Structure formats: structure tokens, C-alpha cells
Amino acid sequence: MGQITLQGVRKSFGPVNIIKDANLDIENGSFVVFVGPSGCGKTTLLRLIAGLEDVTGGQILIDGRNVVDVPPAKRGLSMVFQSYALYPHMSVRGNIAFGLKMAGLPRPEINRKVEAAAATLNLTPYLDRKPRELSGGQRQRVAIGRAIVREPKAFLFDEPLSNLDAALRVQMRLEVTKLQKQLATTAVYVTHDQVEAMTMADKIVVLNAGRIEQYGSPLELYEHPANLFVAGFIGSPKMNFVPGEVAGEAGVAIIGIRPEHLKIGKDGDGWPGRVSVAEHLGSDTFLYVEGGKLGTLTVRYVGELSLRAGDRVWLTPDPARMHRFNKEGSVIRTS
Amino acid sequence: MEPLGRQEAAMTTQQVIATQQTQVVATEQTQVLGRALLSPAVVLLFIWMIVPLAMTIYFSTLHYTLMDSENWSFVGLENFRYFLTDPAFLTSLQNTLVLVGSVLAITILLGTPLALLLDQPVIGRSVVRLMVIAPFFVMPTVSALVWKNLLMHPVSGLFAWIANLFGLTPIDWFNDAPMLAVILIVAWQWLPFATLILLTALQSQDEEQKEAAEMDGASALSTFIYLTLPHLARPITVVVLIETIFLLTVFAEIFVTTGGGPGLQTTNIAFLIYSQALIQFDVGNASAGGLVAVVIANIVAFFLVRIIGRNLEV
Numbered sequence: 233m234g235q236i237t238l239q240g241v242r243k244s245f246g247p248v249n250i251i252k253d254a255n256l257d258i259e260n261g262s263f264v265v266f267v268g269p270s271g272c273g274k275t276t277l278l279r280l281i282a283g284l285e286d287v288t289g290g291q292i293l294i295d296g297r298n299v300v301d302v303p304p305a306k307r308g309l310s311m312v313f314q315s316y317a318l319y320p321h322m323s324v325r326g327n328i329a330f331g332l333k334m335a336g337l338p339r340p341e342i343n344r345k346v347e348a349a350a351a352t353l354n355l356t357p358y359l360d361r362k363p364r365e366l367s368g369g370q371r372q373r374v375a376i377g378r379a380i381v382r383e384p385k386a387f388l389f390d391e392p393l394s395n396l397d398a399a400l401r402v403q404m405r406l407e408v409t410k411l412q413k414q415l416a417t418t419a420v421y422v423t424h425d426q427v428e429a430m431t432m433a434d435k436i437v438v439l440n441a442g443r444i445e446q447y448g449s450p451l452e453l454y455e456h457p458a459n460l461f462v463a464g465f466i467g468s469p470k471m472n473f474v475p476g477e478v479a480g481e482a483g484v485a486i487i488g489i490r491p492e493h494l495k496i497g498k499d500g501d502g503w504p505g506r507v508s509v510a511e512h513l514g515s516d517t518f519l520y521v522e523g524g525k526l527g528t529l530t531v532r533y534v535g536e537l538s539l540r541a542g543d544r545v546w547l548t549p550d551p552a553r554m555h556r557f558n559k560e561g562s563v564i565r566t567s
Numbered sequence: 568m569e570p571l572g573r574q575e576a577a578m579t580t581q582q583v584i585a586t587q588q589t590q591v592v593a594t595e596q597t598q599v600l601g602r603a604l605l606s607p608a609v610v611l612l613f614i615w616m617i618v619p620l621a622m623t624i625y626f627s628t629l630h631y632t633l634m635d636s637e638n639w640s641f642v643g644l645e646n647f648r649y650f651l652t653d654p655a656f657l658t659s660l661q662n663t664l665v666l667v668g669s670v671l672a673i674t675i676l677l678g679t680p681l682a683l684l685l686d687q688p689v690i691g692r693s694v695v696r697l698m699v700i701a702p703f704f705v706m707p708t709v710s711a712l713v714w715k716n717l718l719m720h721p722v723s724g725l726f727a728w729i730a731n732l733f734g735l736t737p738i739d740w741f742n743d744a745p746m747l748a749v750i751l752i753v754a755w756q757w758l759p760f761a762t763l764i765l766l767t768a769l770q771s772q773d774e775e776q777k778e779a780a781e782m783d784g785a786s787a788l789s790t791f792i793y794l795t796l797p798h799l800a801r802p803i804t805v806v807v808l809i810e811t812i813f814l815l816t817v818f819a820e821i822f823v824t825t826g827g828g829p830g831l832q833t834t835n836i837a838f839l840i841y842s843q844a845l846i847q848f849d850v851g852n853a854s855a856g857g858l859v860a861v862v863i864a865n866i867v868a869f870f871l872v873r874i875i876g877r878n879l880e881v
Contacts, residue, residue: 284778305784317775321797330793331783378783 234418678761
């Protein structure tokens, strides 16, 4: 079991409020990703759940039990740190076994569990090596091994892939997701990379300035962002925001339209503009279009589109996929 | 097109060779210049070392006392035989090792917890740190005098006053426990050094590792044993090596407090050589002793490096 509930959790460092009233319900077995810009409090929130920081107010329930006064080790969670935090003078075996040794398990049982974890993570040939003799990806796996061997109620990941190179990151992303599904253990994962968030998560928590902006599945956030912040943060390239006259005609403060939902044509219809930069990726074409009073709009076209800087184009937004926001930045639901 | 291409290639090869030659010449010039500029310092240092050493070796083969400086004669290795078979030699060698070992043990066993305490966030930490480090700045002669006359004096010392307060008989440190007294004084001087080195090492310990251990359920004691101590292995090695070098030659503290006595109880090798030279005025014998001390220091260094030097390897 691993149901984690936050009720009105607050955290301040002196006069600075890092987390302002966080309420969250993490279901057993789900993969939840905290995502947000740096300094939004996502790591702090994770550390509060882990018990490495004390809450200023509110409750954290794990399987219905309030754990705010329970020390980290007794919460039944395990954590993978950004720097891996492997014990440098211990072998891989020693690193993975440390938690079990501290729990006072008998040696044969420790060995059995460590070897099982090592087999799961393809670490068996490296069990007697020191962390410094391993590559980045292997170290990462040792850190994960240290977490899974304790059979925790939930895994906490603090930006675990940010020290890996791009190719390895994609591979580890898959491995972590597969492992989590296989173990069916709750996972809370912190990242600033929205691609990681979108690909790995069952549910995403978007944080901004210590506040939970939206909590939902990746596609929910993509299709129905609750506000300007989420709309701008989720999706790449960023959503286009059109304020002013055009939005006023639609009776709202701001119109948001994703680059992939703008139809581009060489003649005729819609908003006129001029291509300022065209990026040809082969599979996609990204166009930055000067739209006069619309501002600069980003357009994504799947496939190759032979347009170049300076070409005149017309843009037609897909009305069904337009997002309308009021002055406060909240979305206006039309349906 | 083709001849032109070949010509270009040839040009390039020549240019490459030329460049390489210039580089070789430049490197040679740099090396020669470097040596030339370095040599005055090296020569000066060499003379500084070799003249006293040569003089000591020369004197060690002479029968030469200041009491009778007119009559000196060449005696070969007689001084060495005399120094090494002197019962005072073995006693002072033993005293030297006891002094070095005890001070090392005290400074590391007390320095580690002290460093751990100073690593905690406390009010006025910088002031506390400065005060802890202060003894290291007091010159040995002064601190020995303070300990002798203000602290350990059996009549007017602070320790005697405290003992009297509890109705106990004050300890006459320099008569009843002279070696312990010297060890305490020297350890007091070297404790800050050990603490300082260990403190900086503690501050370089990775915070996330400690947190990982906390998540793994390690108690403060387990974290210390399994994480902090291995992390401190290297700085402890450094402390042991550096302190040993200086502790083998402790002199001022003994000279000021006990004068090597009572009897030979606090005479170490350094003090024995001093007493041969400037109490018994036997220059030849003292020179031989000095050379023996050099050999002993090298033997100790050899074993230290063999035993604990491995910790310094990456």
C-alpha cells in the first residue's frame, strides 16, 4: 500500500513561504510527477513527504496515518537523490544492503534481497565494485536498487535523471517507468523537464511559486489547462497567447492556441502574417510568424513545409482547440 | 588539379614539421630557462642542508668536548657505539615513542568529537572556533610556562586550587607524573590542529549522503561509523603524518617544565642530544646522536607510510 495524502501542507523558511497550502491525493500504485520551474517548491514538497524537512503546518497522511512527526526511516518511503548520494567507500552490494543492515535483517535474507534487486537492474556483474568505478547510468541504477530493495510504500525521486546525458536519460526514463509498473509501487517524481513529466506520469502536479496550479493526467493538462501558467508550461513549443483586440472580439482577455493547432496556408484565409524564422526538422517544421498586432506566433506543421523567412502566410486557429482565459488568467470553460 | 593538391599537401607537411621543430626548441628553451631561474634557490637550500649535515657527520667521528676543546682526536665510529649503548638512549627512545603515540591518540580521539561539535550550528560559532584554534598560535615555550606555573604548579596552580576545593591533595605533576604532564601540554597544543583538519573534512562531507543514510534508517551513531569515519580516514592520516614529524622533535615543552627529569623520565631523543651537547659538552657524541635521530625519524616515517599511507591513494 502507498496512498499519500497532503492536507493543507505549508512550509516556510523564516519569513519565506515555500509551500502554500498544498492539498493532494496520491493514489496507491500511481506514478505522480511534480513539475514546475526552478524554485517553485517541488523538491521541498518531496522532502516534506520524505520527512527530510519538517512541515510548518498541515498534515501528511501515508495510508491514512499522519506522519508529520514520524522520522524519515519510519515512513516506509525510499528516495533516489539527484546526486545519487551513493556511499563512496562501500561496494555496490554494501550500498544496496545498507538500509536492510540498518533494519537488522539476517545476513542470508539481506544477500537474497540484494541479489534479487541487482538482477532486476542488471547490476549483478558490478556488485563488488565501488561507485566511482561505475558509469553515470550504472550509478543511477545502484541508487534505484538501494530504493527498491527496501520494498517501500512509495518511491521518491528527486530529479534523478538530470545528471545523465540526453540519450541515457531517455533510456533510463523508460527503465524507471517499466520498473514502477512492474513493482506497482507508488512513485513521486520531481523534475523540471516537462517531457519527462508527460511521458512518465500517470498524473502530473504542476507547481508554481509554492502553489499547486493543477493536478491531472498528462492529457488533461494538455487539453484542458486550468490557467495561463499550466497552459504555457505544458506543451512544447509553448502555447501562443494572443491578448488585446483579437481576444476582445471573442469576448475574453487572452486567447491561447497551441502551435500544432494553427493551420497554416499560403493564401487566403485567417490571420495574415510573415514568416520570420523557419526551423526544418524533417519530421516537423516550426515556423515563427510575425502576425502584426497578434505578436509572434509559433506554428508547428507535421512534415516538411517549404516556407522560408519572409514568406507571407495565413493562419487559421482550430476553434475547438482554442483556450480562452479571463483577466485573472483562469480558463473560461465554454461547454 | 592533382599536382596542385599534392603540392599543397607537401607544403602542409613541411609546415607541420617546422611547427613541431619550433615547439621542440621552445620547450627546450623553456626548460633551460626554468632550470636557470630555479637553480639559485635550489643551490641555496642545498647548501643550507648539506653544510650542517656534513659538519655533523664530521664531528660525529671526533672525540671533541667543549670542556677540553684543545684535545680532539679522530675516533671513527666510537661515538655511535657509545651513544647507542648508553642506557639513556633506550629510555629516551621509549619516551619519544610514548610521547608521540599518546599525543596522537589524544588529539585524534578528542579532535574528532570536537570537530563534530564545531560542525553543528551553534550561536557564536565563529568565535567558538577561533577560541578552539587559539592554543595552536601560542608558542610552545609560553604555553609550557603557563601550564607549569599557572595550571600545574602544586602550590599556586589552578589544578592544585581545584583539588584543595574538594579537599584532595594536589598532584605534584612534574614530580609524580612528569611524562603525563608533558603529554597533556603537548596534546593541548596539537588538539586544535587535529580539530581544524577534521572540521574542514566534515564540512566537505556530502549532505545528500547523510540524508540517504537517514532515509535508510541509520541512527546518528551508525551514520558516524559507516559514513563519517570512512570519510575521515584520509584527513586522520594527514593529521597522524604531520603531527608525527613535529612530535618526534618536541623540545621546548620538556626544557621549560621538567628539564628531562626527574632522572630520565621525560628525556626524549631530542632532549638527550641537547643534554649531550650543552649539558655534558660532548659535541662528538651529540653529533652521533643527531645522526641516529635522523635514522629513527626515517624508520618511523617508513612504517607510517607503509601502514596508513594507503589511505592517501585515490
